[in-house]
């Protein structure tokens with residue numbers, strides 16, 4: 001295979017199509033407080049099996065808290081989360097963070113194979129899917145940030161998850177690598193059919209990837225928009241730009257808690273937009 005993650009993903013899709021594995025997610029009346037401060041307030045959310053949902057919102061609004069509750073990393077104070085038909089069974093879930101969290105003392109392939117019993121075939125295939133099979137024997141430290149995130153993606157997908165949770169996984173990457181990673185995630189999601197929930201500060205990323213964009217403000221869902229653009233989505237398209245402007249305007253409408261935060265949020269979002277448009 002060539003060292004091109006998108007091409008590799010397409011070839012792999014043609015040769016080996018696993019059953020679509022998305023799980024339906026039902027969140028009702030979910031609440032969570034830290035030290036008496038309510039961070040999530042009666043959140044209700046329905047996600048179809050195989051749907052791609054992006055969650056946006058200002059810093060501190062509760063996005064990652066919701067993701068951690070979906071992952072089962074923390075417990076809610078109230079409400080319920082159900083997967084598929086039952087509240088009992090837990091789906092195969094994987095989470096990716098901004099930091100790849102690879103083990104520095106294990107080589108790339110061994111990082112991907114973590115948690116697998118008879119590892120190597122599946123792990124090699126997962127590395128091929130992200131275009132890094134030639135780096136299998138190297139240490140994570142010699143990879144670039146984007147390559148490390150591709151390894152983290154391979155490590156998540158090797159378990160064939162029903163639910164993939166993405167907590168700003170591309171937040172530390174440069175604009176071009178970020179767009180390439182978005183395309184890779186979209187290709188693998190379309191191939192495999194897992195349910196995806198992405199937390200992002202980047203409205204353009206949310207619109208590029210998601211079937212639905214959800215806005216959280218002060219711990220509540222205040223916007224839930226279905227993005228009716230065909231895939232793959234072109235950032236130069238007028239309808240794309242209209243969606244971006246509309247959601248960005250809505251995010252910025254909500255007052256931030258401090259003047260610095262307003263400036264930080266606006267400039268971050270605008271910078272990402274301008275850089276991405278310039279490419």
Ligand SMILES: Nc1ncnc2c1ncn2[C@@H]1O[C@H](COP(=O)(O)OP(=O)(O)OP(=O)(O)O)[C@@H](O)[C@H]1O
Nearest residue numbers: 034035039057058059060061062063064065066201
């Ligand atoms: N373990 C914790 N203990 C105390 N407070 C917490 C804890 N985790 C989160 N919080 C608080 O809950 C609020 C929401 O945090 P959360 O990480 O969900 O925000 P976020 O929307 O993901 O923000 P960002 O976009 O900056 O990552 C914040 O005020 C945060 O300080």
